[in-house]
Amino acid sequence: MKTISSNSDGVIFGKEHDSPLFIRKVTFHVGYTESEDHTHPNSYEYYLILSGELTFISGDDAVNAKLGDIVYFATNESHRISQVTSEVRMLLFKQIGAKKA
Numbered sequence: 001m002k003t004i005s006s007n008s009d010g011v012i013f014g015k016e017h018d019s020p021l022f023i024r025k026v027t028f029h030v031g032y033t034e035s036e037d038h039t040h041p042n043s044y045e046y047y048l049i050l051s052g053e054l055t056f057i058s059g060d061d062a063v064n065a066k067l068g069d070i071v072y073f074a075t076n077e078s079h080r081i082s083q084v085t086s087e088v089r090m091l092l093f094k095q096i097g098a099k100k101a
Contacts, residue, residue: 022095023093026091028052046072052085
């Protein structure tokens with residue numbers, strides 16, 4: 001058994017562009033938004049919501065996510081965070097090799 005803690009950047013496991021699995025603890029404050037969609041050409045992303053509420057946009061679809069929800073984006077799926085309504089803490093899991101497009 002092993003306990004894994006995050007570093008100062010929230011990284012729990014792996015390197016974002018150089019390992020088969022990357023896990024990061026992320027916090028978004030109320031009012032945070034991403035103005036432009038982005039994609040990851042060779043990775044999948046999973047977000048596990050640990051607390052708070054936010055809205056993800058993908059194409060014409062909007063998903064309101066809250067505690068316990070898992071949000072998934074496929075390779076090359078355009079997405080962004082549109083609104084954080086209460087401070088969000090979440091874990092990001094992704095297959096590595098992605099760069100913002």
